[in-house]
Amino acid sequence: MVIYHADGKGGYCKPDICSISNIDKTVLIIxxxxxxxxxxxxxxxxxxxxxxxxxxxxxxxxxPDAIASGQ
Structure with a gap:
């Protein structure tokens, strides 16, 4: 998963561990x-x-304004 800033600066990061709940789509990033x-x-x-x-x-x-990508 790649996290992109929604600030228009093009910043991004790739967290080590990501999980998305199948129930409520909550995202856990470690x-x-x-x-x-x-x-x-x-x-x-x-x-x-x-x-x-x-x-x-x-x-x-x-x-909260960041955008998560499935990359």
Whole structure:
């Protein structure tokens, strides 16, 4: 799956794991980071920061205006 920004800038990212519910079409997107890795340049464009979790790690989301492609 490829996530495209609807911002007109052509930004996109390819999450590691994607799942779509057959029941309500909810999309679950997981980006795996190991060894203290940061987001790639494309992911910095594609993922929106939303806060910090209980371990002090940043949390992100796919912006609501993004468009998911089945690629």
């Amino acid at each position: 980006e795996v980071k190991t060894g203290g890795a940061d987001l790639s340049t494309q992911q910095q464009v594609g993922f929106e920061p939303v806060g910090i979790d209980s371990k002090g790690e940043p949390m992100y989301r796919i912006p």
